[in-house]
Amino acid sequence: MPDVHSNLPPSASKMWISCPPSAALNAKAPDSDSSYALAGTLAHSIGEAKIRQALGEDISIPECTDAEMAEATDQYRDYVLEQIEAARASCRDPTVLVEQRVSCERWAEGCFGTADFLLISDQTLHICDLKYGQLEVSAQDNTQLMCYSLGAIDAFASLYEFTEVKMTIFQPRLNHCDTCTKTVEELLQWGDTVLKPAAVLALAGEGAFCAGEHCRFCKVKQTCRKRAEYNLALARYDFAMPPELTDDEIEAILAKADDLTSWISDIKDYAMQQALSGKHWSQWKLVEGRSVRKYTDEAAVADAVTAAGFDPYEHKVLGLTAMTKLLGKRKFEELLGGLIHKPPGKPTLVPISDRRAEWNTAKNDFMED
Numbered sequence: 001m002p003d004v005h006s007n008l009p010p011s012a013s014k015m016w017i018s019c020p021p022s023a024a025l026n027a028k029a030p031d032s033d034s035s036y037a038l039a040g041t042l043a044h045s046i047g048e049a050k051i052r053q054a055l056g057e058d059i060s061i062p063e064c065t066d067a068e069m070a071e072a073t074d075q076y077r078d079y080v081l082e083q084i085e086a087a088r089a090s091c092r093d094p095t096v097l098v099e100q101r102v103s104c105e106r107w108a109e110g111c112f113g114t115a116d117f118l119l120i121s122d123q124t125l126h127i128c129d130l131k132y133g134q135l136e137v138s139a140q141d142n143t144q145l146m147c148y149s150l151g152a153i154d155a156f157a158s159l160y161e162f163t164e165v166k167m168t169i170f171q172p173r174l175n176h177c178d179t180c181t182k183t184v185e186e187l188l189q190w191g192d193t194v195l196k197p198a199a200v201l202a203l204a205g206e207g208a209f210c211a212g213e214h215c216r217f218c219k220v221k222q223t224c225r226k227r228a229e230y231n232l233a234l235a236r237y238d239f240a241m242p243p244e245l246t247d248d249e250i251e252a253i254l255a256k257a258d259d260l261t262s263w264i265s266d267i268k269d270y271a272m273q274q275a276l277s278g279k280h281w282s283q284w285k286l287v288e289g290r291s292v293r294k295y296t297d298e299a300a301v302a303d304a305v306t307a308a309g310f311d312p313y314e315h316k317v318l319g320l321t322a323m324t325k326l327l328g329k330r331k332f333e334e335l336l337g338g339l340i341h342k343p344p345g346k347p348t349l350v351p352i353s354d355r356r357a358e359w360n361t362a363k364n365d366f367m368e369d
Ligand code: SF4
Pocket: 015, 019, 021, 022, 025, 209, 210, 211, 212, 214, 215, 218, 219, 220, 221, 222, 224, 225, 226, 227
């Protein structure tokens, strides 16, 4: 759920901890209600209602015509119920909280949000965050979950005796479920030594601007000078002689390529939006782009072609994504599981830290032979 009135939202904590002055700039910038965010909000409401209903509450489930969302929220509910069942094996009466407001204002004023699911049993507090997006999110050292954990520790540690916190990201559309476990001690220490000092700087609009991966979620990423400097540093790369780049230099450029590409794309989008809003750039102008011919009335076209004795329609099986949306994942597997082939992907160059196994070039040579 969005952290609506939070000055230091846990969901943006990676950004304001890494770059404290970004908090003030983001607080001033307008929100954009993207269709992705709206879908995420709906998925959370449906997931919450399904869990509450499964736990015996008399509650209706929001209407959902999207089979993929229905399936994803079923999976989320089932996962949550499994966790409750597992907790009951060792604890007679675990505490279950759904969409629980948590606040870690003891460390960071204005830092509060809503934890999707909390389960407290004997030694363990389990926090689960549903992510409906398609960009994989890791639970490892996830600062949003760590903020929620601190909020939950603050609210419940005096009532229960848990000593560790399990933090889970559940991402059904990617079949991704990732858990990170930390002790209460470790989290409290992080709160005191990392979160608190960063929050003080962020609230005062102080501290050093610092660009990095977290800029992706920053509302001023298009016009931020620090991010520009960070990316332009590549252009100032001090290339050594001889005239050809060395392997080390190529690797240094590769390491910056993704950030550079996304920064350039953000700048282009920003300049375009400004121009469309009426801004006149001195060296750039809006022109009409290439266009393609279109039917003015599809029904009339179909009638005319049919009357002439031809079939105006092309009959195609839906693509995998549209078919999954139509059937839902479970039905899709049931009906079509045996009819799906996944060919090997094309080789992709990624950082050595990537979790995928290395491409076997020997096998590739053999296939080419
Ligand atoms: S774009 Fe990056 S460096 Fe600039 S304010 Fe935002 S988070 Fe900080």
